[in-house]
Amino acid sequence: MRSIVLKAQGLKKYYTSGENVTKALDGIDLDIYYGEFAAIVGTSGSGKSTLLHMLGGLDTPTAGTVRVGDKELSRMDDEALAVFRRRSIGFVFQQYNLVQTLNVRENIVLPILLDGGTIDEDYCREIVTLLKIEEKLEQFPNQLSGGQQQRVAIARALAGKPSILLADEPTGNLDSRTSQDVIAFLKASNQRFQQTMVMITHNPEIAQMADRIIRIEDGRIKTSVPGYAEDEHAKMSGPKTADQESPADMQTRSTAAGRTETSRTEASRGKSASGHSMEGGAEQCSR
Numbered sequence: 493m494r495s496i497v498l499k500a501q502g503l504k505k506y507y508t509s510g511e512n513v514t515k516a517l518d519g520i521d522l523d524i525y526y527g528e529f530a531a532i533v534g535t536s537g538s539g540k541s542t543l544l545h546m547l548g549g550l551d552t553p554t555a556g557t558v559r560v561g562d563k564e565l566s567r568m569d570d571e572a573l574a575v576f577r578r579r580s581i582g583f584v585f586q587q588y589n590l591v592q593t594l595n596v597r598e599n600i601v602l603p604i605l606l607d608g609g610t611i612d613e614d615y616c617r618e619i620v621t622l623l624k625i626e627e628k629l630e631q632f633p634n635q636l637s638g639g640q641q642q643r644v645a646i647a648r649a650l651a652g653k654p655s656i657l658l659a660d661e662p663t664g665n666l667d668s669r670t671s672q673d674v675i676a677f678l679k680a681s682n683q684r685f686q687q688t689m690v691m692i693t694h695n696p697e698i699a700q701m702a703d704r705i706i707r708i709e710d711g712r713i714k715t716s717v718p719g720y721a722e723d724e725h726a727k728m729s730g731p732k733t734a735d736q737e738s739p740a741d742m743q744t745r746s747t748a749a750g751r752t753e754t755s756r757t758e759a760s761r762g763k764s765a766s767g768h769s770m771e772g773g774a775e776q777c778s779r
């Protein structure tokens with residue numbers, strides 16, 4: 493049986509302003525499994541970022557719980573929560589949240605240094621090369637384009653090899669080719685380090701690279717179906733006949749058929765599989 497890394501139960505987040513109540517989350521039950529690569533999709537304002545913040549213990553719910561392993565986040569004190577976040581979670585925020593007074597290199601290694609950890613310089617070099625920010629390490633965030641800042645935020649989240657990566661539209665500001673390359677790298681990292689990844693995206697092609705697509709609507713989970721990350725496995729074992737399909741497979745087919753957003757294309761699969769040389773002469777992440 494697959495083990496559960498993050499477990500949300502009865503999660504609600506209500507914002508009250510005068511007589512208005514915004515139900516950003518309205519009863520979410522969600523299990524995220526070890527090593528899973530899950531995509532969260534849904535319209536703007538549906539509650540995706542709110543859910544991701546709750547899963548990472550960045551915000552407290554109005555009701556319900558989030559458990560990481562056997563720990564309930566809301567029962568941890570601030571210090572324990574901060575340590576848990578620094579050691580176990582890599583965040584890519586929708587607004588990047590880079591420290592403006594630190595250069596790119598310092599931003600990338602900051603979470604590791606705050607935690608007193610050791611920087612894996614070879615890995616940092618790999619990341620900044622792949623993300624094509626090796627020339628920018630000495631620059632400050634306000635000297636970078638939006639897409640470059642986004643790539644720095646991704647590098648920062650990955651540098652400490654967190655066991656859980658929570659990413660809010662990590663490719664929202666990137667062109668389609670760069671987006672595919674970044675996601676391919678995230679998937680490789682997910683497999684290489686057995687990381688668990690939860691990623692919000694508005695891009696249907698990217699969502700289909702996930703193991704599971706969780707659709708949020710009005711603060712609730714509308715559907716939660718497998719993505720198509722098992723392509724390689726499927727190719728090896730050949731197409732399934734109808735009686736080999738699991739109920740989940742069938743649910744996926746019928747749901748995908750009814751959703752133009754999730755129509756898979758050969759082109760997207762081809763791009764996602766595009767390999768990348770990890771070699772490169774980037775400057776080091778650390779001093």
Ligand SMILES: Nc1ncnc2c1ncn2[C@@H]1O[C@H](COP(=O)(O)OP(=O)(O)OP(=O)(O)O)[C@@H](O)[C@H]1O
Nearest residue numbers: 507514515516534535536537538539540541542543
């Ligand atoms: N601090 C806040 N105070 C009041 N309302 C909030 C707050 N944060 C979020 N909301 C509301 O909660 C709802 C969900 O917001 P959230 O940011 O989770 O949406 P989202 O799905 O991430 O949207 P997007 O795709 O645009 O990023 C929205 O209606 C939003 O206005």
Ligand SMILES: [Mg+2]
Nearest residue numbers: 540541542586
């Ligand atoms: Mg959002």
